[in-house]
Structure formats: structure tokens, C-alpha cells
Amino acid sequence: MNKQQCKLIANFAITPNIDISILVESLWEKARFINSFKDKNINHKIQISKFKEAYVVGSEKFKSSIFSVLDRIKNNELRKIVLANALDVISTNNFDLIKSLDQLRITHPNCYIFSISNGKGQNFIGASPERLICISENKLITDALAGSAPRGKTPIEDTAYANSLIHSDKERHEHNLVVDFISRSLSELGLLPQIMSPRLRKLSNIQHLWTPISAIIPPNIHPLKILAQLHPTPAVAGTLPDIACTEIRRYESFERGLYASPLGWLDAEGNCEFIVGIRSALIDGNYARLYAGAGIVAGSDPNKELAEIQLKLQALLRALI
Numbered sequence: 001m002n003k004q005q006c007k008l009i010a011n012f013a014i015t016p017n018i019d020i021s022i023l024v025e026s027l028w029e030k031a032r033f034i035n036s037f038k039d040k041n042i043n044h045k046i047q048i049s050k051f052k053e054a055y056v057v058g059s060e061k062f063k064s065s066i067f068s069v070l071d072r073i074k075n076n077e078l079r080k081i082v083l084a085n086a087l088d089v090i091s092t093n094n095f096d097l098i099k100s101l102d103q104l105r106i107t108h109p110n111c112y113i114f115s116i117s118n119g120k121g122q123n124f125i126g127a128s129p130e131r132l133i134c135i136s137e138n139k140l141i142t143d144a145l146a147g148s149a150p151r152g153k154t155p156i157e158d159t160a161y162a163n164s165l166i167h168s169d170k171e172r173h174e175h176n177l178v179v180d181f182i183s184r185s186l187s188e189l190g191l192l193p194q195i196m197s198p199r200l201r202k203l204s205n206i207q208h209l210w211t212p213i214s215a216i217i218p219p220n221i222h223p224l225k226i227l228a229q230l231h232p233t234p235a236v237a238g239t240l241p242d243i244a245c246t247e248i249r250r251y252e253s254f255e256r257g258l259y260a261s262p263l264g265w266l267d268a269e270g271n272c273e274f275i276v277g278i279r280s281a282l283i284d285g286n287y288a289r290l291y292a293g294a295g296i297v298a299g300s301d302p303n304k305e306l307a308e309i310q311l312k313l314q315a316l317l318r319a320l321i
């Protein structure tokens with residue numbers, strides 16, 4: 001598919017008393033609306049807004065949670081927990097959804113840009129670097145993505161960050177927990193995971209350790225079964241995932257909502273694409289809640305983890321305002 005084309009997938013719940021012809025017409029109407037943007041440059045209204053920002057969990061409280069998690073890791077109660085924070089933003093004007101998505105698309109050209117509405121005026125949007133599963137013609141591909149470093153301001157600084165990421169025992173351990181979990185989960189379904197060579201996933205503000213993993217899917221395994229087996233991976237929850245999820249509920253004082261959840265589509269042939277809903281925000285009129293987390297493992301430095309979360313949140317905020 002070239003850059004001028006895109007695939008439009010529509011998923012609808014079909015109930016016995018639905019009028020298919022009305023449904024099809026409303027679908028075409030939506031397709032025509034989307035197509036009408038084809039030749040238009042989106043001219044965003046310039047609005048001067050003022051913003052009030054507040055982290056849901058303050059820095060000191062967040063760091064004390066990290067220290068507590070590190071103690072529990074030391075006591076061998078768990079190996080990794082991903083702790084998230086949220087940033088609440090109130091603007092004097094409503095957030096402009098199309099403009100925000102456009103900015104996310106421009107600043108994160110290699111990420112999955114998404115927007116999901118609940119039909120009540122709330123939209124969950126973001127630019128995720130992480131693919132949970134993509135199945136095309138029986139071939140599955142998934143990402144182990146964990147372990148992070150900032151991007152450098154110069155190529156030399158950037159390479160130095162990349163090298164320290166690649167050679168850090170702590171980052172590699174954090175990453176390998178995700179690789180091991182994914183390959184074990186796929187094997188438990190009777191699949192033969194092929195682990196590709198590790199590489200870097202470079203985004204505009206951050207870089208990650210990245211290992212793509214592939215597998216051939218026999219027709220009798222439903223994509224949702226694979227999804228249920230994989231989610232949540234230790235990239236967004238921890239190891240072991242069940243224990244980590246219980247601990248996350250204790251440490252995080254807010255609901256994650258759609259943050260870190262699988263978002264995507266599937267078709268009747270078993271093709272699908274689900275990403276992990278990170279680098280994301282819930283937008284409701286002039287209110288936005290932005291989410292970001294970081295994996296805590298033995299050797300994590302609370303100040304660095306806090307800085308990583310702030311880096312993720314501030315980059316997202318810049319795209320929204």
C-alpha cells in the first residue's frame with residue numbers, strides 16, 4: 001500500500017432487528033466524510049488558551065511508591081511492576097481533537113495514532129509505539145518493547161544514549177522479562193514463536209529496546225484468544241502479571257481506564273491489528289487526563305523513572321495544546 005492509500009476497517013455490532021441498508025448507508029456517509037479531507041489542508045483555528053496542569057500523584061509520593069516496589073523486588077515478591085502517573089490539564093478552551101491528532105501524526109510518524117470515542121463526547125487518543133498483535137494471512141507479529149532512554153540533542157549524544165541503553169543490564173533485564181513472557185504465552189497456545197534480533201525503536205522524544213516476535217497461526221486459534229493470553233504483558237503490568245496487576249491497583253490512586261489496554265480491529269478472516277493504548281490521553285471538552293508509566297525492576301533509579309514519565313507526558317501534552 002503506498003502513502004496515498006489507507007485501509008478503512010469498520011466494526012459494527014449486528015443485532016437481529018438491525019436494518020442493514022440503513023447501517024450500510026450510514027457507513028458510506030462516514031466514508032464520504034473521511035474522504036472529504038483528502039484534498040484539504042486542515043487549517044486549524046489559532047486559539048490562545050491558558051492551561052492548568054496537575055500531576056495526579058505528586059513526585060514525592062510517586063518516588064516513595066517506587067522505593068516500596070524496589071523493596072518488594074528485593075524480597076523476591078515480584079520482578080517488575082509498571083507504575084503509571086496521570087497529568088490532569090484544564091484549558092480555557094475546548095481541546096481541538098483533529099488538531100491534536102494531526103500534531104501527533106506529524107511528531108510521531110512511526111507510531112500508531114488512534115482516537116476512540118465513547119459517543120458521549122469523551123475521546124481517548126494517543127500515539128502508541130507498541131503493537132500487541134497484528135495478524136495478516138495467518139502470520140502474527142507482536143512487539144516486546146521495554147527499556148528506555150531519552151533521544152539526544154545531537155547525533156553523538158543520541159548514540160551515547162543508545163549505547164548505554166543497549167549495554168545496560170537493568171534495561172536488558174526489564175526488556176527480557178517481556179520477551180520471555182510473550183514467547184512463553186505463545187508457546188502455551190501451541191505456537192512456535194520466532195524471536196527476531198533485538199533493535200532500537202527510536203521515537204521523536206524517546207528510544208526503546210525492541211524485539212519483534214512472529215508466529216504462524218493455525219486457523220483454529222481465534223485472534224481474541226491470543227490477545228487474552230498476551231494482555232497485559234510485563235511491558236505495561238509487570239512480572240508475574242497477575243501479582244503485578246493487584247499491586248498496581250494498590251499503588252496507583254487512579255483508574256487506568258483505557259490506558260495500556262488493547263485497541264484495534266479484527267475481521268472475519270482472522271486478520272487483526274491491536275496496539276497497546278499507551279502515550280495516551282482522555283479528552284473531554286476542555287479537560288484532558290494524560291497517562292504514562294515506567295517499568296520498575298531491580299536497579300531502577302526513582303529519579304530516572306520519574307523523569308521518564310515526565311518526558312512521556314510533556315511530549316504528549318505538547319501535541320495536545
Ligand SMILES: C=C(O[C@@H]1C=C(C(=O)O)C=C[C@H]1O)C(=O)O
Pocket residue numbers: 082084130145146147148208235236278279291292293294295296312
Ligand atoms: C508503560 C509505558 O511504556 C512502557 C514502558 C517502557 C519502559 O519503562 O521502558 C517502555 C515502553 C513501554 O513498554 C508508557 O509509556 O506508559
